[in-house]
Amino acid sequence: MSHQLFDELIGNPPPARVDVPGIVRRERRARATRRLGGSLAAVLALALAGGVGVAVREQDPTPAPPPVAASSPTPDTRFRLVFDTEETADATARRLSQELDRALREVAPGATWVWMPEYLGEARKPDGQPPTFVHNGTSDLVNGTSGVSYQGRKGALGVSIAPDRSDPDETGSHGSCRRPPGAQEGERFLPGCMEATGFHWPCRLPPEVQEDNRYRRECVEGTTPSGARTKTQTYTGRRQQSVQHVVSVQLPDNRVLEVSVLNMVGVDESAVPAQPESPLSREQVTAIARYLEGRVKA
Amino acid sequence: MRRAEEDDFHAFVTERMDRWRRSAYLLCQDWHTADDVVSVAVAKLYRGWRQVSRAENRDAYAQRVLTRSWLDERRRPWHNREQSRAAVPDAAGVVSETVTDRDGLAALLRSLAPKQRAVLVLRFYLDYSVEETARMLGISAGTVKSQSARGLANLRTAVNGQF
Numbered sequence: 202m203s204h205q206l207f208d209e210l211i212g213n214p215p216p217a218r219v220d221v222p223g224i225v226r227r228e229r230r231a232r233a234t235r236r237l238g239g240s241l242a243a244v245l246a247l248a249l250a251g252g253v254g255v256a257v258r259e260q261d262p263t264p265a266p267p268p269v270a271a272s273s274p275t276p277d278t279r280f281r282l283v284f285d286t287e288e289t290a291d292a293t294a295r296r297l298s299q300e301l302d303r304a305l306r307e308v309a310p311g312a313t314w315v316w317m318p319e320y321l322g323e324a325r326k327p328d329g330q331p332p333t334f335v336h337n338g339t340s341d342l343v344n345g346t347s348g349v350s351y352q353g354r355k356g357a358l359g360v361s362i363a364p365d366r367s368d369p370d371e372t373g374s375h376g377s378c379r380r381p382p383g384a385q386e387g388e389r390f391l392p393g394c395m396e397a398t399g400f401h402w403p404c405r406l407p408p409e410v411q412e413d414n415r416y417r418r419e420c421v422e423g424t425t426p427s428g429a430r431t432k433t434q435t436y437t438g439r440r441q442q443s444v445q446h447v448v449s450v451q452l453p454d455n456r457v458l459e460v461s462v463l464n465m466v467g468v469d470e471s472a473v474p475a476q477p478e479s480p481l482s483r484e485q486v487t488a489i490a491r492y493l494e495g496r497v498k499a
Numbered sequence: 500m501r502r503a504e505e506d507d508f509h510a511f512v513t514e515r516m517d518r519w520r521r522s523a524y525l526l527c528q529d530w531h532t533a534d535d536v537v538s539v540a541v542a543k544l545y546r547g548w549r550q551v552s553r554a555e556n557r558d559a560y561a562q563r564v565l566t567r568s569w570l571d572e573r574r575r576p577w578h579n580r581e582q583s584r585a586a587v588p589d590a591a592g593v594v595s596e597t598v599t600d601r602d603g604l605a606a607l608l609r610s611l612a613p614k615q616r617a618v619l620v621l622r623f624y625l626d627y628s629v630e631e632t633a634r635m636l637g638i639s640a641g642t643v644k645s646q647s648a649r650g651l652a653n654l655r656t657a658v659n660g661q662f
Contacts, residue, residue, distance in 0.1 A: 207624045210528075210601040210608075211521050218534040219520070221512055221541055225505075228545045 227287060279498040282362060282456060284336065284343075294334035294343050297493075301345065301360055302331035304492040308485050309351050317348030317357060317466065332360070348466060355475040356464045360493065365400040365457035400449065400457040402430050415439060425450065425494060435483060442474045446483040448490040453499030460490040508548050511557065512541055518625075519565055525620045526569045526613075528605060540565040562625065563635040566617050570636075614638065618646045 280296050283289040305312050316326045332345035346359030404420035406412060416436040423431045429451040436445045445463045452458050464479040465472045481489075519540065523533035543564050544551055554560040608616050614636055621632040622643070633640045 204624065206601065206604050207525060207620075208521075210604050211524055212601075214517070214520055214524070215530050217516060217520060217537075218531070219516065219537050219541060221509065221516075224538060224542045225508075225545055228542055 223287070230287075277498070279496050281498055282343075282452070282454070290336045290343070294336050294345070297334045297343060297360065297362070298331050298345060300493060300496050301358075301489070304489045305331075305349070305358070307492060308488040309481055312349060312351035312481070315348035315350045315355065317346075332358075334360075349462070349480050351480045353476075354464070354478060354480040355466050356462055356480040357466070358481065358489075359459075359461045359463075360489075361459045361461075362452065362456055363400075363459075365451065365455050402432055402449075402451075404432065404434075416443075425491060427494075429494060431487075431490075433483065433487060442477060444474070444477070444479045446479055446481070446486045448483075448486050450490045450494045452494060452497055458490060458493055458497075460486050460493070462486050504548060504552070507552065508545060511561075512544070515558070515561065519561070522562070522620055522625060523565060523569060525608065525624060526566070526616060528609065536569045537565065539568045539571075543568065559627070559631055559635065562621070562627070566621065566635055570613055570617065615646045618643055622647050 280293075280300075282293050284293060302314075305314075313329060314331050315328045316330070330347070332347035334343050334345035336343040342361070342363045344359065344361035346357055349356060349358040401407065402422070404422050412418065416438055419435045419437075421433045423433065425431060431451070432449045434447045434449075436443070436447070438444070443463065443465055445461060447459060447461045450458045450460075462479045462481045462485075464474050464476060466475045467473055516537070519537050520530075520533055523536045524530060527533055527536065540561070544561055551557055551560055608619065611619065617636060618632060621627045621635060622629070627635065629640050629643045633643045636643070
């Protein structure tokens with residue numbers, strides 16, 4: 202009887218988007234890369250022990266920029282977000298990690314990456330590693346998050362890039378695709394209508410969405426100097442003293458960049474506010490978002 | 500991974516895909532997210548397949564990976580501005596006292612913190628025992644009992660005492 206009610210809620214599942222062969226291919230490649238990394242380290246250690254100089258240069262995973270015209274004063278070092286194959290998606294993810302690391306150093310000199318567990322009981326990893334961005338195969342969605350420490354304050358810094366299929370002429374309505382009751386404002390996708398809607402840019406919530414009363418929300422809409430739409434939100438938890446700044450910026454090719462900083466550390470029930478303020482200010486998060494936006498080209 | 504292990508992995512995943520997708524959907528009520536969560540879980544299972552295949556109960560092991568993958572996803576900063584709690588909150592969300600249809604069940608599940616929601620799905624849809632559910636979620640059996648109390652009451656009302 203209870204199963205019937207659950208099954209009614211589930212309805213008829215749509216065709217699965219779970220690409221098992223693709224997942225296996227990625228895992229095999231990742232395993233091979235890890236093995237190769239270990240082998241290179243061993244070779245390097247042997248070479249150094251034998252007094253043989255070996256020059257190792259980390260290769261930039263992104264395709265080389267196009268040749269620059271002679272009259273151009275500076276080369277265009279920006280990069281494109283390419284997700285058409287697993288290899289290009291991997292390269293895009295690695296480049297984002299590098300760019301976020303640079304952005305943090307520029308915006309908050311002295312800030313450091315600190316390890317933050319992905320799950321309870323995860324083995325300790327070294328600090329100082331910028332987040333590894335993960336993507337869903339060739340899906341146009343990538344995100345990365347890590348702990349960060351700045352001037353004695355700690356928390357989590359996360360970046361995500363996702364499709365934004367909102368109608369540029371639309372000013373606030375979700376069109377014919379309604380947000381289901383209970384879905385929280387701030388979620389990027391409306392369940393069941395991701396393809397049709399995309400990111401909700403106005404600060405004003407759609408009429409069918411209730412404000413989440415667990416948080417006090419401050420929101421400012423704007424545009425960058427290049428004309429891209431922005432939304433800057435601060436959520437202050439009423440119960441748990443959480444503080445989160447979320448800056449969203451429109452990217453070329455119908456994408457949305459979100460940079461988020463949170464004052465919480467730990468996972469699950471062990472997560473607590475590290476201090477009353479977030480490790481980075483709203484202005485710093487905005488600056489990181491602008492930096493990343495400036496590094497991405499259409 | 501040897502060929503035989505690969506074949507075993509593919510057979511295991513194929514056989515359980517529908518059940519995993521359904522349970523993931525009940526957790527997040529969004530098919531896109533459900534498929535993402537299942538994808539993450541499948542990758543983790545592949546990575547640790549030798550350990551999975553040695554497990555006493557492979558189904559329970561896989562379900563634990565799936566459920567924890569969803570909980571991990573909820574912990575991302577952009578999803579989780581305020582953390583869930585193991586204890587039942589003092590005041591539940593605005594949910595009807597009785598659950599008599601799919602909309603009522605959907606509202607009930609959405610009103611719960613992620614782990615509470617997982618408790619209901621594991622206990623009353625997947626039929627895991629209190630002890631198995633506790634092991635999967637890394638919480639005590641007592642917590643499972645207390646977290647399922649309100650949901651059970653609502654569901655019992657819905658199905659006329661069939662539990």
